[in-house]
Amino acid sequence: MRTTVGEVMTRRVVALREDAEYKDIVAALRRYRVSACPVIDTGGRVIGVVSEADLLFKQTDPALPVGLHRLDWRLHEHTKATAVTAGELMTTPAVVIDSSAPVTVAAKLMQDRLIKRLPVVNAAGCLIGIVTRSDVLSVFERSDGDIWDEVIKVMVDEEFALDPETLDITVRSGVVTVGGLIDRRETALRLLARIRHSEGVVAVRDRLGYPAER
Numbered sequence: 001m002r003t004t005v006g007e008v009m010t011r012r013v014v015a016l017r018e019d020a021e022y023k024d025i026v027a028a029l030r031r032y033r034v035s036a037c038p039v040i041d042t043g044g045r046v047i048g049v050v051s052e053a054d055l056l057f058k059q060t061d062p063a064l065p066v067g068l069h070r071l072d073w074r075l076h077e078h079t080k081a082t083a084v085t086a087g088e089l090m091t092t093p094a095v096v097i098d099s100s101a102p103v104t105v106a107a108k109l110m111q112d113r114l115i116k117r118l119p120v121v122n123a124a125g126c127l128i129g130i131v132t133r134s135d136v137l138s139v140f141e142r143s144d145g146d147i148w149d150e151v152i153k154v155m156v157d158e159e160f161a162l163d164p165e166t167l168d169i170t171v172r173s174g175v176v177t178v179g180g181l182i183d184r185r186e187t188a189l190r191l192l193a194r195i196r197h198s199e200g201v202v203a204v205r206d207r208l209g210y211p212a213e214r
Helices: 022-032 052-058 067-075 077-082 103-113 133-141 144-159 185-196
Strands: 036-040 046-051 117-121 127-132 167-172 175-181 203-209
Touching: 022 036, 022 052, 036 127, 046 052, 046 117, 103 117, 103 133, 127 133, 144 167, 144 175, 144 185, 175 185, 185 203
Parallel strands: 175 203
Antiparallel strands: 036 046, 117 127, 167 175
């Protein structure tokens, strides 16, 4: 089982045109209680993201750096301090994801890029939804019963060709405990690793017995 971004994303998205003005951006963020919005062109393609952090340059007055750093500051951050439209304020290019991508890919992308949400696009780059950290975490709402069924029927029986009767597997609050006997340590470790990467699994407890290596 692999949940895709399209299954958990929000389809109704607050988006802004690149010519949206500063006050309109503020009003949209406050009205819909979001901290950022994708910015789209006239064809609906995502070209950037504007966030509260981008808007806050208007309210801050950072100390000016010196030398080349001062010049760089004037050419970049200072531009946002004087920007008046979404196109001028947005961070670009936007980090986006396809709706067919697994949720695990979205989670890693968010973690690597330190972002809270990803605009979801189709093959043409047009906005079709948005996926947030909360959406990604929804896979952990999977029931213990569903996890147990997958471990026993798919992993133990089909993938590893083991006899489920020789193992004692329990699932509680997403924590899978695996006990019993397996004839090879390598097989046991591979099974535990496979279970650990099953959707909704919080942790795996190893209670397996296997012959000592010689």
